[in-house]
Amino acid sequence: MTQPAATPYSASSSKPLIESNRVEGTPVYDPTGKHVGSIRHLVIEKISGRVVYVVMTFGGFLGMRAHTHVIPWDKLKYDTKLGGYRTDITEAQLRGAPAVDGDEDIWPDRKREKEVHDYWDTPPYWGI
Numbered sequence: 001m002t003q004p005a006a007t008p009y010s011a012s013s014s015k016p017l018i019e020s021n022r023v024e025g026t027p028v029y030d031p032t033g034k035h036v037g038s039i040r041h042l043v044i045e046k047i048s049g050r051v052v053y054v055v056m057t058f059g060g061f062l063g064m065r066a067h068t069h070v071i072p073w074d075k076l077k078y079d080t081k082l083g084g085y086r087t088d089i090t091e092a093q094l095r096g097a098p099a100v101d102g103d104e105d106i107w108p109d110r111k112r113e114k115e116v117h118d119y120w121d122t123p124p125y126w127g128i
């Protein structure tokens with residue numbers, strides 16, 4: 001039996017898989033390349049195993065007075081040149097975004113999840 005051909009990766013691209021602990025702390029940049037925050041952790045749907053949200057912090061200094069927001073995973077794309085994730089989200093949008101600030105009990109609450117998706121104008125991962 002022949003093995004399928006391996007997917008080629010250029011020297012500037014990353015490997016196709018990454019461990020979650022390597023994503024935590026990764027910088028996030030706005031459309032202009034300005035650093036707007038960092039990934040705190042990922043939220044994974046149990047059944048499918050799909051990453052659906054990223055919990056991101058922005059602002060503050062040395063972790064103090066930082067704001068924490070839930071962002072749909074689809075809003076981020078890895079940029080090998082920046083070594084971080086690029087998003088179309090601006091810092092101004094983050095300031096008005098629904099915050100979790102220590103209350104990460106959003107996951108079982110579809111109403112709060114819907115507020116997140118409505119704010120970011122993204123379809124919910126669970127369908128309509």
